[in-house]
Amino acid sequence: MVPKTRLELSKLLQLSGILRSSTPCPLRCISRRPLCSAAESSGFHDTRSWLDFDADPNGPENADSGDEFVIPSLADWVQSYPLLDHTKALHKPKSGKEEISDVDRMCQILKTHRRSLEDVVRALNGCGASPSKSLLEQVLRRFSNDWVPAFGTFSWAKSQTGYVHSPEVCDLMVDILGKSKKFHLMWELAEEMSGMEGYVSFVTMSKIIRRLAKAKKFEDAIEAFKGMNRFGVSKDIKSLNVLMDAMVKGDSVESAEEAFSAFKDEVGLSSESFNILIHGFCKCRKLDDARRVMEEMEKHGLRPDSVSYTCFVDAHCREKDFRSAESILKEMTQKGCPPNVVTYTIYMHALGKAKQINEALGVYEKMKSRGCVPDTSFYNSLIYILSKAGRSKDAQEIFEDMEAEGVDRDVLTYNTMIAAACERSQELVALKLLKKMEEESCQPDLKTYAPLLKMCTRKKRMRVLHFLLSHMLRNNVSIDLGTYELLVRGLCKSGKLDKACSFLEEMVSKGWTPRETICKLLIEKLDAAGMVKEKEHAEKLMSTVK
DNA sequence: CTAGGGTTAG
Numbered sequence A: 001m002v003p004k005t006r007l008e009l010s011k012l013l014q015l016s017g018i019l020r021s022s023t024p025c026p027l028r029c030i031s032r033r034p035l036c037s038a039a040e041s042s043g044f045h046d047t048r049s050w051l052d053f054d055a056d057p058n059g060p061e062n063a064d065s066g067d068e069f070v071i072p073s074l075a076d077w078v079q080s081y082p083l084l085d086h087t088k089a090l091h092k093p094k095s096g097k098e099e100i101s102d103v104d105r106m107c108q109i110l111k112t113h114r115r116s117l118e119d120v121v122r123a124l125n126g127c128g129a130s131p132s133k134s135l136l137e138q139v140l141r142r143f144s145n146d147w148v149p150a151f152g153t154f155s156w157a158k159s160q161t162g163y164v165h166s167p168e169v170c171d172l173m174v175d176i177l178g179k180s181k182k183f184h185l186m187w188e189l190a191e192e193m194s195g196m197e198g199y200v201s202f203v204t205m206s207k208i209i210r211r212l213a214k215a216k217k218f219e220d221a222i223e224a225f226k227g228m229n230r231f232g233v234s235k236d237i238k239s240l241n242v243l244m245d246a247m248v249k250g251d252s253v254e255s256a257e258e259a260f261s262a263f264k265d266e267v268g269l270s271s272e273s274f275n276i277l278i279h280g281f282c283k284c285r286k287l288d289d290a291r292r293v294m295e296e297m298e299k300h301g302l303r304p305d306s307v308s309y310t311c312f313v314d315a316h317c318r319e320k321d322f323r324s325a326e327s328i329l330k331e332m333t334q335k336g337c338p339p340n341v342v343t344y345t346i347y348m349h350a351l352g353k354a355k356q357i358n359e360a361l362g363v364y365e366k367m368k369s370r371g372c373v374p375d376t377s378f379y380n381s382l383i384y385i386l387s388k389a390g391r392s393k394d395a396q397e398i399f400e401d402m403e404a405e406g407v408d409r410d411v412l413t414y415n416t417m418i419a420a421a422c423e424r425s426q427e428l429v430a431l432k433l434l435k436k437m438e439e440e441s442c443q444p445d446l447k448t449y450a451p452l453l454k455m456c457t458r459k460k461r462m463r464v465l466h467f468l469l470s471h472m473l474r475n476n477v478s479i480d481l482g483t484y485e486l487l488v489r490g491l492c493k494s495g496k497l498d499k500a501c502s503f504l505e506e507m508v509s510k511g512w513t514p515r516e517t518i519c520k521l522l523i524e525k526l527d528a529a530g531m532v533k534e535k536e537h538a539e540k541l542m543s544t545v546k
Numbered sequence B: 001c002t003a004g005g006g007t008t009a010g
Helices: A005-016 A036-040 A072-080 A102-112 A117-125 A133-142 A147-158 A167-179 A183-194 A202-214 A218-231 A237-249 A253-267 A271-283 A287-299 A306-318 A322-334 A341-353 A357-369 A376-388 A392-404 A411-423 A427-439 A446-459 A462-474 A481-493 A497-509 A516-528 A532-545
Strands: none
Touching: A102 A117, A102 A133, A102 A147, A117 A147, A133 A147, A133 A167, A147 A167, A167 A183, A167 A202, A183 A202, A183 A218, A202 A218, A202 A237, A218 A237, A218 A253, A237 A253, A237 A271, A253 A271, A271 A287, A271 A306, A287 A306, A306 A322, A306 A341, A322 A341, A341 A357, A341 A376, A357 A376, A376 A392, A376 A411, A392 A411, A411 A427, A411 A446, A427 A446, A427 A462, A446 A462, A446 A481, A481 A497, A481 A516, A497 A516, A497 A532, A516 A532
């Protein structure tokens, strides 16, 4: 009996018995009482965690060496799962009446016809699918790290009668081309869009500017800004701030300041622009420049605000200079712009990272006593530092509390919890969180899966690994270079050399170039294992991409 | 994604 496509994860967990754990540990509600004294209270170092799974005497630690699951029913279930050989097509047409969606069918085609744009278009022309906005959005998201199939699909759809791309799909395509540094194609598309009323928007231009700045093409980013009017988008203070912010994020606050000087008379002044520069200078530890900008800000009659000061708090925290950070906090209160939730998050997170967990929790108490309300990001930080401090039980309680406090959990909340569970090799805890994400319609991203995949390679859970890869595909999360490297490295270390080889093959076929260290590792391992043929094959493969 | 915060590797 093969489970239906949508419910795999919940089935997996049901069968594993994890959902039957109906007697949770009594929760000490962390947010309703002081935490500083909590460190010594009982239960923290109890390795039996909050799920029955870890209390299982046949826990994962005992099954470290094999490819088997701890819980038989789980193993049975995964065995019955239509396993995906990642080197083959995703959904092989099965006998019977299984419906295969257009998206899946197209992705299957795209996996084998990816050599050139013409190849993609030709293959899609023969597949009989008809394009729609949601189809395009899904395919583009799945191949957002893979511009040939993405752009090929985009071009194919454009040529189909009765279909016209929406502005949103065009923006998505612009962004993918920019991410892949295909700037020539990106501009061509932008030109094409400008011929259609309402297609090039502020969003489009922002994406273009951000991608150029990220690739350190600052001159081109400025040209894009200058040319905005031609595309029918107004060149105003908001867009100048986008340009400056993009440059700061591309590690050139100097370019941002130049742009500011060049265009400020044209678009006017705002405290946002000054704060972007203060932020930029603080990030690269040029505090004197940051102070200079702050003075200029005041000269122009704009008062530094919480954002301005928070940049300085962040700078001191990065240096682990907590006394200076503290004195900025005091100054903020004196100047009438008291620290807010962002300021506290930065300060608490830095203390926690510096292993000063009690001081960090003190910040939490202080913030609450001042009536500042924690938000999602704040709780995410708190969960992160508690986990890093080995207080997973407290982290779990905060996670639970968020709901009660009416604060939404986001993808980072889950990513943090999942990463922590994976670090402790709590496989089912991690999978349960993934399922909860699904239930709450929280869309996973690459960073959700990375720790899970890494854990699978470490624990040699090949079936779970394949399960996760298909889960990623279904959630339109496309594998990037880093993830492939993680897989190859992890599998090498666990001696799963054949699998490591096939992932190498796959990444090369997708146009990624594995780093030298990864190649060396794999070759060495193959050599040591006496896998001569495979070694030669891998060497040949690598020589083709260098 | 539209000023400041949170995920990080062997």
